Amino acid sequence: MKPLFIDSKMRLDPAEHKVPNDSYTLGPIQAGEPCCIPKTLFSIKNLSLHYGTKPALKNVSLDIYEGCITALIGPSGCGKTSFLSTLNRLTDMLPDCKVTGDIQFNGNDLRDPSVDVLGLRRDIGMIFQKPVPFLLSIRRNIELPLREHGITKQSEVDSIVQQVLQDVGLWEEVKDRLESSALALSGGQQQRLCIARALALKPKVLLMDEPCSALDPISSAVVEDLITSLRGRYTVIIVTHNLAQAKRIANYAGFFWVSDRAGCLIEFGQCKQVFEAPVHELTAAYVDGSRG
Amino acid sequence: MSTNTLATCLIWLAALFVTAVFVCLLADIISQGLTGLSWSYLIEPPQDAGRAGGIGSIIVSTGLILLVAIATSAPLGLATAILLTEFSTQKSTFAQFVERSLDVLSGIPSIIFGLFGNAFFCIYLGLGFSILSGGLTLACMALPILIRTATEGLRAVPNDYRLSAAALSMTRTSALIHLLVPAATPALVAGLMLGIGRAGAETAALIFTSGYVDRMPDSVMDSGRALSVHIYDLSMNVAGGDAKANSAALVLIILLFVINSVSSFLANHWMHKRIIHL
Numbered sequence: 001m002k003p004l005f006i007d008s009k010m011r012l013d014p015a016e017h018k019v020p021n022d023s024y025t026l027g028p029i030q031a032g033e034p035c036c037i038p039k040t041l042f043s044i045k046n047l048s049l050h051y052g053t054k055p056a057l058k059n060v061s062l063d064i065y066e067g068c069i070t071a072l073i074g075p076s077g078c079g080k081t082s083f084l085s086t087l088n089r090l091t092d093m094l095p096d097c098k099v100t101g102d103i104q105f106n107g108n109d110l111r112d113p114s115v116d117v118l119g120l121r122r123d124i125g126m127i128f129q130k131p132v133p134f135l136l137s138i139r140r141n142i143e144l145p146l147r148e149h150g151i152t153k154q155s156e157v158d159s160i161v162q163q164v165l166q167d168v169g170l171w172e173e174v175k176d177r178l179e180s181s182a183l184a185l186s187g188g189q190q191q192r193l194c195i196a197r198a199l200a201l202k203p204k205v206l207l208m209d210e211p212c213s214a215l216d217p218i219s220s221a222v223v224e225d226l227i228t229s230l231r232g233r234y235t236v237i238i239v240t241h242n243l244a245q246a247k248r249i250a251n252y253a254g255f256f257w258v259s260d261r262a263g264c265l266i267e268f269g270q271c272k273q274v275f276e277a278p279v280h281e282l283t284a285a286y287v288d289g290s291r292g
Numbered sequence: 293m294s295t296n297t298l299a300t301c302l303i304w305l306a307a308l309f310v311t312a313v314f315v316c317l318l319a320d321i322i323s324q325g326l327t328g329l330s331w332s333y334l335i336e337p338p339q340d341a342g343r344a345g346g347i348g349s350i351i352v353s354t355g356l357i358l359l360v361a362i363a364t365s366a367p368l369g370l371a372t373a374i375l376l377t378e379f380s381t382q383k384s385t386f387a388q389f390v391e392r393s394l395d396v397l398s399g400i401p402s403i404i405f406g407l408f409g410n411a412f413f414c415i416y417l418g419l420g421f422s423i424l425s426g427g428l429t430l431a432c433m434a435l436p437i438l439i440r441t442a443t444e445g446l447r448a449v450p451n452d453y454r455l456s457a458a459a460l461s462m463t464r465t466s467a468l469i470h471l472l473v474p475a476a477t478p479a480l481v482a483g484l485m486l487g488i489g490r491a492g493a494e495t496a497a498l499i500f501t502s503g504y505v506d507r508m509p510d511s512v513m514d515s516g517r518a519l520s521v522h523i524y525d526l527s528m529n530v531a532g533g534d535a536k537a538n539s540a541a542l543v544l545i546i547l548l549f550v551i552n553s554v555s556s557f558l559a560n561h562w563m564h565k566r567i568i569h570l
Contacts, residue, residue, distance in 0.1 A: 093458055095381050118461045126459035132452040135475050144470055145460040197460065 038065030038251075041205065041235050042087065042110075047101035048262075049082050049091065055262035056082045060101070062254055062268045066204075069227065069236040071246035071271065074256030074286070079263025080239040081129075083256070084207045087237070088124040089117050122149065125198035129210040131190035133182035138174050141182045141193060142200050149201065164196040168226055188219020195226065206230065208238040212245065224249060243287060247275050255283045318545075325542035328535050334543070338506050341530045342522060347540055349508040353423060353516025354492070354547075357502055360427020360512060361491045365434045366484060370473075372435075373442035378468060391443075398436035405433050406500035414501060421515040426502025430494055434487030441486060445479020446472060481559040485552055492548050495520040519544045 042064035049057040057079040064070050072080045082091070089110070091097045103110040110120065134141050142161045151157060161178070165171040170192045174185070182193055191211060198206060208227070212220040220242075228249050230236055240246050246253055253274040255267045267274060267283040278284040336346030372390070380387040409429030419425045449472050457467035473480070495518075503515035504525065517525075523540045526533035 088459060090455060090458060093455065095383075118463065121459060121461035128452060128456060128459075130452060132450075132456040134453070134456075134471050136470075145462060148460075148462050148466055194456075201461065 038068060040064070041066040041106060043102075043104040045102040045104075047083070047086060047099070047103060049079065049086060049100075050098045051094070052096040055260075057086075058260070058262040058264045060263075060265045062265060064235065064237060065252065066235050067232050068251040069231050069238060069249055070252040070254065071250035072237065072239045072254045072256060073241070073243060073246050074263070074266075075258065076241075077263075078256040078258045080256050081209050082263070084126070084209055084237065084239060087205070087207055088121050088126055089115075090121075090126065092117065122201050123203055124205040124207060125201060125203035126207040127191070127195055127198060127209065127211045130214050131187060131194050133185065133190045133193055136182060137179045138182045138185070138193060139178040142197050145197060146200055160200050164199045165193075167199055168192040168196040169222065170196060186219065188215045188222055191215060191219070191223055192226065195223070203234065205235045205237065208236060210239050210241060213241060220245075243275075243289075247271065255280070255286060257282055257286070321538060321541050321545065324535070325538035325540075328539035329542060333539060337508060338522075342506065342526045342533050342536055343530060347519070347522065347543065349506060350517050350519055350522045350540070351543070351547075353502070353509050354519045356423045356509060356512055356516060357427045357430060357498070357518055358488060358492060360424055361430035361434060362484070362488060364428060365431035365438055365487060368431070369435055369438035369442055369483070369487070370480065372439050373446055374468065374473075376439070376443050377446040378464065378472070394436040394439055397432075398440070401496075402433060402494055403496040405429055406497040408432075409497060410500040419513070421501065421503035421505075423502050423509055423512040423514060423516045426498045426516070426518065427512070429497050429501045430491035433494065433497060434491045437490060438483045438487040441483030442476070442480050445476035445483065448479065449475045477559055481555055485555055488551060489548060492544070492551070493520055494518075495524050499524075519547070 040063045044063070045061045047057060047060040048055065060079075060083060072083065074080055085091045085094070086099050086103065087105075087110070091099055099111065101111075105120075105124075109115070134144065136144065139161055142164060143157055146157055146160060151160070162171060162175075165174065170189060173189065182190065185193060191214070195206075195211070211227070212223050215223060224245055227236060227238065231249075231251075238246075238250070250271040252269065253271040254265055255274060255278075256263050257266045258264075267278060267280045269279075274283060275287050278287060333346040334351065335348040337349045338347060339345035376387050376390060382388075406429065409425055409432070413419045413425035413428050414421060419428075453471050453475065454467060457471055458464075462470075498518045498521050502518060502521075504517055504521065505515040506517045506522070509516040519540055523537050523544065526537035526540065
């Protein structure tokens with residue numbers, strides 16, 4: 001792997017800046033602006049989504065860059081969660097949900113019916129707004145998906161369980177009670193367990209749907225630190241209503257808004273630009289707090 | 293008196309009335325049936341059409357009939373409930389047709405089930421008056437209520453579980469086995485209990501299918517008399533059988549109570565074990 005750092009003159013809007021596809025984005029990336037030439041991981045063009053006849057998303061086009069944190073902001077009901085669900089094909093599970101448009105993931109058509117959805121979801125993990133620990137022990141919560149994917153050797157499973165729990169900073173808190181019910185954990189711990197469970201499958205991408213919104217400020221801060229620490233190692237796409245949080249952690253930001261009763265992407269760009277010099281007046285009003 | 297106090301009084305009265313009915317019924321059966329209850333009563337065969345002796349063979353027949361009913365209805369019911377909740381949408385024509393059929397089925401009087409069981413199991417399939425015919429007929433009767441409760445139980449499992457499992461790249465079957473069915477276990481057990489309760493208390497359907505014969509059955513192909521049929525027979529057809537009928541009724545109530553407690557204990561214990569050890 002060859003990190004390609006760029007000088008300050010090259011820190012341009014990636015949309016106008018053509019990037020070679022074989023570059024990498026690993027390394028310490030500061031919030032606000034990427035330190036190196038980003039590699040496109042998802043390329044989304046004209047994505048629309050309908051629930052029955054009701055449109056939820058209309059003509060969304062954007063690129064997601066590898067190793068970066070992309071924050072999606074906007075008011076409730078503007079299709080951010082639906083957008084996330086199209087990226088790991090979770091929309092397949094929703095009845096009456098129709099997706100049109102083009103999504104390239106790593107250069108492959110993600111919406112191709114022949115795509116191995118199980119493999120895809122292994123690469124693209126998802127964290128939900130409400131923590132969903134399974135009705136099992138803490139250890140078993142992480143073990144179950146691992147065993148499902150053929151990792152059955154006990155020593156290997158144990159080491160992964162410890163590794164991911166350490167990654168999310170939960171190991172010290174739960175190492176003595178791995179066999180007790182995951183439901184006995186606090187909300188913040190449950191959410192971190194869910195993140196650990198997703199990390200155990202070694203995904204490339206983490207989709208996070210308001211991972212902090214159901215948590216108290218202290219747990220929220222812990223989870224936020226955790227997300228920041230994932231930068232560079234994982235590509236993170238996070239939906240958040242907390243603008244300050246988006247500003248703190250994201251490299252890129254996309255602003256969704258409802259127009260004609262369907263969600264659409266109003267503005268997308270580097271986080272700093274979206275928050276400090278928004279192009280669209282709706283974005284300006286929203287990040288300013290005067291709309292939405 | 294304020295409206296509030298009045299409403300509170302009425303609600304308490306209603307609750308008291310309902311409880312009183314249950315207590316009176318129980319007290320009556322206990323006071324009349326307890327005297328005849330003894331260890332020998334439970335194991336001896338009935339004599340003189342039930343006026344003397346015990347109910348040993350009848351308890352065995354009842355147990356076998358219930359066993360046949362549970363063994364056939366539980367897997368069928370669970371499978372149907374899984375099909376309805378997990379593999380078809382609530383709006384699909386097929387699911388609606390199945391659910392409508394079950395609704396109609398659950399409203400059919402038990403005597404009709406008895407006649408159907410007699411015509412289909414006893415005569416058409418050639419099983420004759422047997423414990424097997426009786427058990428299968430009871431299974432048909434218990435199925436609607438069992439499927440209904442199991443379906444509700446599975447639907448009550450939050451969709452988050454399904455989505456989370458899918459997001460963790462788990463297959464549907466695996467999510468079903470490891471997450472959904474365990475989460476719905478209390479409801480599944482409750483459904484089974486309601487089904488067994490209905491089956492265990494059934495008389496009309498059994499008279500036509502498992503018959504009256506009160507000797508010890510050799511196999512499930514033998515005719516066998518269920519407790520409820522025994523109670524009916526003693527109180528309606530046998531002069532001087534009332535005391536024994538009361539004792540048998542008490543045994544039936546205790547039996548249902550025991551089955552109920554044991555199964556809910558097992559369900560809890562099993563859930564607990566899953567969390568701790570698996």
